Amino acid sequence: MIPEIGYFALVLAMALSLLLCIFPLWGAHTGNLRLMRAAPSLAVGQCVFVLFSFAILIYITLADDFTVAYVAHHSSSTLPWYYKVTSTWGGHEGAILLWLVMQSSWTALVALMSKSIPWVLRARVLGVLGFLGVGFMLYTLWMSSPFERLLPYYPVEGRDLNPLLQDPGMIIHPPLLYMGYVGLSVSFSFAIAALLTGKLDNTWAKWSRPWTMVAWGFLTLGITIGSWWAYSELGWGGWWFWDPVENASLMPWLVATALLHSLAVTEKRGVFKSWTVLLAITAFSLCLLGTFIVRSGIIVSVHAFATDPDRGLYILLFLAVVVGGSLALYAARVSQVRSEGRYQFFSREVALWVNNIFLVVATLVVFLGTLLPMIHKELGLGSISIGVPFFNQMFSILIVPFALLLGIAPMLRWKQNKLPPLAKKWLVILMATITITAAWLFGSFETVAPLTFVASALAVWIMLSTAVDFAQKVSTQQRLSEGLKRLGLSYWAMVLGHVGIAFVIAGVTITSAYSVERSVRMQPGDTASLNEYEYRFEGVKEIVGPNYTGHAGVVTVLKNNEKVTELHAEKRLYNIGMQFMTEAAVDDGFFRDLYLALGEQLGGGAWSLRIYHKPYVRWMWLGGLLIAFAGFIVLADKRYRKSPSKGNQQEATS
Template sequence: MIPELGEYSLILALCLSALLAVVPLVGATTGNRLWMSYARPLARAQFLFLGVSMACLVQAFLSDDFSVAYVAGNSNTALPYYYKFSAVWGGHEGSLLLWVLILGGWTWAVAAKSEDLPLDIVARVLSVMGMIGVGFILFTLLTSSPFERLLPNAPAEGGDLNPLLQDFGLIVHPPMLYMGYVGFSVAFAFAIAALLSGRLDAAWARWSRPWTVVAWAFLTLGIALGSWWAYYELGWGGWWFWDPVENASFMPWLIGTALVHSLIVTEKRGVFKSWTVLLAIFAFSLSLLGTFLVRSGVLTSVHAFATDPERGYFVLALLGISIGGSLLLYALRAGHVKSESSFSLLSRETMLLINNIVLVVVCLMVLLGTVYPLLMDALGLGKISVGPPYFNSLFIPLMSVMIVFLGLGTVARWKHTRAGQLVEKLWLPALLSLVTGVAVSFLAGESFNVAVALAVMLAAWVFFSQLRDIYAKLRSKSNPVAGLRALSRSYWAMQLAHIGVAVTIVGITMVSVYSDARDLRMAPGDSIGFGPYTFVYDGVREHKGPNYVSDKAQIRVMKDGTEYTRMHPEKRFYNARGNIMTEAAIDPGFTRDLYVAMGESLGDDAWAIRVQYKPYVRWIWLGGLLMTAGGLLAATDPRYRKQARREAQRAKAQSEINAEGTTA
């Protein structure tokens, strides 16, 4: 009965989404305030029934209801309860229900936090989000219902969750990633609402910016969590990158980063209006493209969910309607928009525009490398593979250019900056960056490495340019402490996010250049020296887990003649599916990770053991956390609410003047 309640709630959510898509929009078009006022209660009701539907699916998993096909395929009575909970989105159907639930959550949040916005704008924004909800709830009900029954022949036992997904990463990674993916629908909805209303001014950018920043922050966190999960779970000690499905989340992140900065320029200077709208459309379109790639069966990856082409056609149709309709509206409306001000070649606007262009070019490069092999295969022209050499050869120089202009843009002034001012502000950061890059390259390795020197130089350039900007803002203050407190949250958010970029650059560079690995045969008592550490293999014992048995090794790590730590890598056998999985042992540190993984048994109690030294690998994810913190801090800036309130009052006054003029 509970699964039927979940299906029924999903159908009701579809009906409410359809009403949300139509009624407020018609009200905004005809000026009917009553119909526009239905937007908020419809958004709340839609989210309520989506929540009921998700709760029913969770209950089916926790109660081991194997009469539900999706539960039978992705759970097992021996599965720990916390993995039963995360198994709800461990497959295609449940992850899609999570997608629409998060969409409903964003819709409800916009309805709840938009009291200060003009009613017609709220009605249009929520109506656009209702249209997106109609598409994806229909997709769920027609092709991917998680409530399909196996009656009357329900199995007594389930098939178990994929062992690769029986991890904490599944609990946190997909929800955070979807929060970012789906969050860009809010920026998209605001852009479409602005096009529909003809209000392509700074106001819509101001209303949209906090939502866009929060979505970008969640997507950043989701990507960082995915990289961390792959690092420790896949057993080969790398951090996952340039996988086609990972690219699917990286592309909207690139465009979203450009969008966040473009919104700043549109809000503060009244320029880039059409460009900002276009970025908002592309950010959400690339999120839909990622959904298509993951769920169409065109990709083979550990991340891909579905292999049914019919599902892919449905998502492709949604993608075509969304992109085609929004670009048509853009072509009809955006051509009449003019900038409210001008700027010179040496200005912050120019620096941000260059970085926007670089981010878009990088995104196109990633898109080409991801989609081109699929097109070649679909056209029967053969199978080709595009790997890291292609991506790295283009990504690294392009992003290096962006980093240079990031530092310039931080200290440049709006509208116009004299060349002498830039030189005066940046000569010392440039010198310190050069010295830091050269020094780190000499100190980190046995010989000078040009790649390390250049990468660290770029990271230091970002860091020192941020410090120089803080110094410039405090230099004229009589009380520096009070001056620090006077700086806005959005300013400190920018500092955090940019420093996060620098930290990530250092992490990627050091782990890519200075990682070391040894593969060897080890029997009990064998040891290997690895820098200041000695790894001593003590042997293997059998270990029983909740739904697996494993061979669990013990490796003592010695440093300076004393025991430093013990590491326990495992080779697990999962009973239900018969899968064999490697569970690496990691000793984490701020400046390095020690990583040990087991290979195959070689007889006589000997095993193939892989030992790795990964310097500064955690800085990759530390940088991602700093960027996430920066995004969330920016969204809490109280100036957004005050500005939105002023804009709403101005819009209301203007509408009253227009109404009086019409009456007269």
């Protein structure tokens, strides 16, 4: 009976979402304030029922109710409770319900925290969000319900959660990623509402910007945690860049990054309005495309969750409706959009526009590299492979001008600038960049390849340019405290974001160029050397977990005959599915990681081990955390919580 209650709660949420789609949009169209005022209550109501339904799914999973197909397929009685909770989004149906949780939560937050927005705009934003909710709730109830029963015949034990997902990173990675995905639907809804209203002024950009920043922060955090999970869990000492499913989250992130910069220009200068709307539509469209890639079964990946073509067809049709409808509305209204500000070629506006171009081109590269092999195969033209070298080469070309712009753009003023003073400053920064990079690399490594030097110099260039700009802005005031107070939260977000990008570039560059690995055959007491570290194999001990057994290889790491750490790399056999899983051991540090993976047992008591030394790899994830935090600090900006003006209140009743 309890699973049926969860399903019925979704039906009620669907009904409220349908009303949310109709009432506020019709009220905004006819000027009926009563219908518009119903929107917040409907938004909160549908959120309550979706959360209740998800709570039911968690309850029946914790209770090991294997009469429910989803619980039987993705959980087991021996699974630890925290992984039982994780299993509620570890399969397709549960992941879609998690998407609904995020969708309804974002909708409720917009309803509760947008009281200062004019009623007409607020009602249309909530109406568009209601339409998106209807689409996904219909999909869940019709094709992806996690509450289907196996009665009268059901298993006495579940199939267990995929061992790849039994990791702390997967407890938080999907919710964070979905918060970012679905959060971009708010930006999309603001853009569509502005098009429906016909007033693409600075107001909609101002109110859309904080929501976009937070969604972008969650998406960044989700991608960062996912990269860290792949590094620590897959047992091969790398990270899962350029996997098709990872690309599915990278594409909307790239466009959302361009959207943030474009929103800033639209809000402050009243330009790039039509471009900003198009970016908002594209960012969320790519989120839906990513959902189609993951849920349609057209790719094979450790991240893919479904192989049902009917489900993929529904998502594809919904994607066509959303994208086609929004682009049609955009085409109908774009001719009415007029930019207000004026600027010259050598200005911050142009620098940010060029920045957007690079981000969009990077998105197209990922888009083609990811989808072209799939399309080629579906058209019966055979299989083609576009692998890591293609992406690395194309991004190596794009990153140079992009990183140079990151250092240049913050120093530019709006409208126009004089080149000679800035050119002298940039020349000094460039010389300092070359000097610092040379001292850093040649002082740390024996050889330095030209491409490694250039890429590392780009990271140093961004850091120095940001530091110089910060110092210049602070020094305009007589007292340091006064200078710091004048820096708004948007500026601090920019600083953190740019510094984070510098850390990512440095981390990827150094670890790619100087990581070393060694596969060795070792018996207890044997030693192997890698760089300045010595690894002594102490032997293997048996391990017993809640739902697995296995072996742990114990290795003592020495440096200059002094113990650095002891690593325990595991080889697990999960009891129910009889699946083997490698759990790597990592001794992490700010400047290097020592990474150990236990291989197969060989003859004579020997084991195969893989040893890795990965310098600066942590800088990637440190950079990702800094970038994500940049998206969250905007929440403290009081500008986005001001009360509505009298004019806005009058507009709501007109």
